[in-house]
Amino acid sequence: MVAEGCGVYGAFDRSGQDIFPYLYWGLLAQNHRGHQSHGFLTYKGGFHSHRALGLIPPIDERGIRFWLTLLPGPVGIGNVRYSTSGASDTPSLIRNTQPLTEELEGTSLSISFNGNVVNVLELRREFRRELEGRERFSDAVLLCRKMLKGLREGGDLASAAKYCMEGVEGAFSVAGLTGDGALFAFRDPHGIKPLCLGRDDNVTAISSESVGLNINGIDLGSEVKPGELVVVTREGVEREQVAPCGRKAFCAFEFAYFARPDSIFNSKYVYLARNDFGANLGRRYSDIARRLDVILSIPETADDAAYGFHEETGVPWDRALRRHRYVTQRAFITRAEERERILERKVNILKSRVAGKRVGVIDDSIVRGDTTRTNVKKLRAAGAVEVHLFITFPRIIGPCFYGIDMATYEELIGARLTPEEIAEELGADSVNYQPIEDFVRATGMRREDLCLGCVTGEYPTPLAQKMADEMRERFLRGEEEKGRIYEVLR
Numbered sequence: 001m002v003a004e005g006c007g008v009y010g011a012f013d014r015s016g017q018d019i020f021p022y023l024y025w026g027l028l029a030q031n032h033r034g035h036q037s038h039g040f041l042t043y044k045g046g047f048h049s050h051r052a053l054g055l056i057p058p059i060d061e062r063g064i065r066f067w068l069t070l071l072p073g074p075v076g077i078g079n080v081r082y083s084t085s086g087a088s089d090t091p092s093l094i095r096n097t098q099p100l101t102e103e104l105e106g107t108s109l110s111i112s113f114n115g116n117v118v119n120v121l122e123l124r125r126e127f128r129r130e131l132e133g134r135e136r137f138s139d140a141v142l143l144c145r146k147m148l149k150g151l152r153e154g155g156d157l158a159s160a161a162k163y164c165m166e167g168v169e170g171a172f173s174v175a176g177l178t179g180d181g182a183l184f185a186f187r188d189p190h191g192i193k194p195l196c197l198g199r200d201d202n203v204t205a206i207s208s209e210s211v212g213l214n215i216n217g218i219d220l221g222s223e224v225k226p227g228e229l230v231v232v233t234r235e236g237v238e239r240e241q242v243a244p245c246g247r248k249a250f251c252a253f254e255f256a257y258f259a260r261p262d263s264i265f266n267s268k269y270v271y272l273a274r275n276d277f278g279a280n281l282g283r284r285y286s287d288i289a290r291r292l293d294v295i296l297s298i299p300e301t302a303d304d305a306a307y308g309f310h311e312e313t314g315v316p317w318d319r320a321l322r323r324h325r326y327v328t329q330r331a332f333i334t335r336a337e338e339r340e341r342i343l344e345r346k347v348n349i350l351k352s353r354v355a356g357k358r359v360g361v362i363d364d365s366i367v368r369g370d371t372t373r374t375n376v377k378k379l380r381a382a383g384a385v386e387v388h389l390f391i392t393f394p395r396i397i398g399p400c401f402y403g404i405d406m407a408t409y410e411e412l413i414g415a416r417l418t419p420e421e422i423a424e425e426l427g428a429d430s431v432n433y434q435p436i437e438d439f440v441r442a443t444g445m446r447r448e449d450l451c452l453g454c455v456t457g458e459y460p461t462p463l464a465q466k467m468a469d470e471m472r473e474r475f476l477r478g479e480e481e482k483g484r485i486y487e488v489l490r
């Protein structure tokens, strides 16, 4: 079984111009959301698609003209993908590259999906006959089958989206195309993953993050509401609340790590939230801040927080850690076996800027601890006499069931150890997490509108909560955690 962490895009040009350049740039701006594969699908008298592994390639003007011959039409969708559990062998990655197309009794549907289905076992049972013989298919297949069934039974997109929202537990932000070229998008009733909408004179675009709109010269119009369906045709944009918005539960981790700083969530630039995270840490841990000669940041997700810390405390911010620009993988969304090598190569330390100093380091999160351990080791080797860590995301104590690659309690250093023990384990002088209440205040959102499952143990959907509780009990009993979260309750 494969789950996803992805960026989605969809766009329609009512003047009839080919849409591919919008899809290309919109997804290129979101390549940080998934680097394992990318795909485009347009509609002109039928579906035209291109899917491939790896990052979206650079394309020049001539290249765009060539791609337009492959992907013609005024409407299309696209996806960048990272699989957060299950098979990551090349055949599985190729098979599950999105957008994917499914067909039922002559009706076809194509979707690009960001999120993770929690009740996969139930859905696999429901579609056992239809999917017989198909191995290692992704959550997106189940979601698409559910929608096709809803289309057959209800007859329209609203019924199909409602059918998904009522029968699928999990996080899903979807952009899709019907078999006759209508663009649609919807978001699960909790709004766990981001999805937004914008339009210029001719083009309406749907994007995981607002940066995907901006790169095409489109301003953010609004977020797609939890439980809302958006349909875009030549006649215009129709929006319908097809399922009641349950408890809103936007992924808090988007603010700390996943999203680009120039994206906007809930009317606030992510970089401003990160800036406030840093100021909060400086204020909260002022005793330690007073000891520091310099504050550093792990590039680039912690840079804005380091600036906030510096503004609050007056400790000089030195960008003495630099990224090798073309080592593009994000360490956290990289498989364990690759991670160590990438970490070693990813960050370069300006040794003379840290030698003999008491340094503070701001990072966005500690998940397994290996990233942080590598960086602390490198700082010590460069001559830092003290290393104090300041972490913008509160201590992660539980897995994620909604598409972020944190699968078991055992792998999470914060589930096993106290901050003092973590400091010792990582070779740091101290580890200082931002408290949950400070974090929430900086996002500008209400606590009850955020998913904070991995830092509180309280998940917004019932099956996820049940899984978490059972897994936690087994973990506390010292039982080995068998495989991925989705296999646990078989």
Ligand code: SF4
Binding pocket: 192, 250, 251, 252, 253, 254, 399, 400, 401, 402, 403, 404, 451, 452, 453, 454, 455
């Ligand atoms: S459990 Fe954590 S990572 Fe997963 S959706 Fe909730 S806040 Fe985000």
